[in-house]
Amino acid sequence: MSQSTGVDLFMKQFKYFKSNKPQPSLNSVISVDITTSEVKLLECNTNYKCEDNLTQCLGLINKNKWKTYSFVQHPGLMLIRNPFTGSGQRYWIKRCLERYPKKPNKINIDIEIDNLDDWWRECHKSMECDKKLLKKLRWTTLGYHHNWNTKAYSEENKTPFPEDLSELSSVVAQYLGFAKFRAEAAIVNYYHKNSTLSAHTDHSEVNLDAPLFSFSFGQSAIFLIGGREKSIEPSAILLKSGDIVVMSKEARLCYHAVPKILPEYHQPWNSDLSELDFNKMPSFMYISNPKETIEAMNENIENDKWSEFENYIKESRININVRQVLNEKQISLADEFFS
Ligand SMILES: O=C(O)CCC(=O)C(=O)O
Numbered sequence: 001m002s003q004s005t006g007v008d009l010f011m012k013q014f015k016y017f018k019s020n021k022p023q024p025s026l027n028s029v030i031s032v033d034i035t036t037s038e039v040k041l042l043e044c045n046t047n048y049k050c051e052d053n054l055t056q057c058l059g060l061i062n063k064n065k066w067k068t069y070s071f072v073q074h075p076g077l078m079l080i081r082n083p084f085t086g087s088g089q090r091y092w093i094k095r096c097l098e099r100y101p102k103k104p105n106k107i108n109i110d111i112e113i114d115n116l117d118d119w120w121r122e123c124h125k126s127m128e129c130d131k132k133l134l135k136k137l138r139w140t141t142l143g144y145h146h147n148w149n150t151k152a153y154s155e156e157n158k159t160p161f162p163e164d165l166s167e168l169s170s171v172v173a174q175y176l177g178f179a180k181f182r183a184e185a186a187i188v189n190y191y192h193k194n195s196t197l198s199a200h201t202d203h204s205e206v207n208l209d210a211p212l213f214s215f216s217f218g219q220s221a222i223f224l225i226g227g228r229e230k231s232i233e234p235s236a237i238l239l240k241s242g243d244i245v246v247m248s249k250e251a252r253l254c255y256h257a258v259p260k261i262l263p264e265y266h267q268p269w270n271s272d273l274s275e276l277d278f279n280k281m282p283s284f285m286y287i288s289n290p291k292e293t294i295e296a297m298n299e300n301i302e303n304d305k306w307s308e309f310e311n312y313i314k315e316s317r318i319n320i321n322v323r324q325v326l327n328e329k330q331i332s333l334a335d336e337f338f339s
Contacts, residue, residue: 060086082242
């Protein structure tokens with residue numbers, strides 16, 4: 001990883017990968033599927049006894065089959081290579097399109113269109129899908145809503161965090177040894193063919209020690225991650241549908257960006273579509289209605305119910321970025337003793 005004082009090496013790489021003419025070479029992009037000295041396969045928390053029925057209910061494969069990688073140049077950065085079943089991917093994609101953009105959650109379109117309570121239904125209310133409105137959705141915020149102007153969270157700008165996403169984050173966190181992680185805020189990002197996300201760090205949270213979990217679905221992306229200064233040259237990592245990136249420890253406050261969306265030819269949301277058995281309910285779940293979750297997971301197997309979502313995801317990418325806002329014993333942002 002090279003550094004050149006005063007030179008924005010991050011921006012240089014961002015512009016290189018963003019370019020359409022000429023197209024960038026992908027030779028330097030790290031793919032965890034290809035063995036290189038930059039990537040190491042990790043042994044994870046084997047003490048974490050996660051019931052198979054629970055992982056299945058969340059759309060995940062058995063945790064003993066998950067492959068987790070670390071990056072030699074980026075201590076604290078980890079990638080779990082698609083631990084989702086096909087029906088699991090369908091479930092989470094559908095939640096990000098149909099459920100999460102609904103009120104009381106916030107979407108970028110709120111400043112333009114008043115009372116858009118159900119964006120997905122509005123896009124599909126007539127036979128012909130409203131493609132202009134469909135492409136307008138760029139983000140949804142959940143839990144403590146990210147304020148894009150002040151970059152500060154507040155108690156007044158907070159709604160209940162989705163139970164299913166909280167449980168998914170908690171399973172992944174415990175597997176990686178972050179037993180106390182609490183999902184309190186999330187940004188769902190929606191990317192189309194030429195969308196990008198510029199270089200930034202995530203530092204609005206009171207708790208900057210807790211890791212950040214980032215779930216990707218749909219089209220692939222080049223993810224750039226560097227250091228705490230933009231003068232540090234970033235690495236380019238290929239993210240595919242189902243991948244989970246974890247930014248912890250030293251990587252938590254590093255600059256990162258998405259300069260390019262790449263087509264995903266494999267469509268993992270169309271394979272491994274097995275039906276879940278209602279007799280195999282987890283013995284314990286935080287979700288108040290696990291039966292409903294299983295029903296929703298199984299409903300996606302029927303291709304006619306899935307086709308509208310397929311049309312979206314075959315051209316777009318969705319990223320769910322989950323954060324803990326508060327410190328361990330802190331109950332609210334007003335609880336200054338712990339802040
Ligand atoms: O889309 C991604 O992979 C990254 C998203 C991100 O960095 C963010 O929401 O802060």
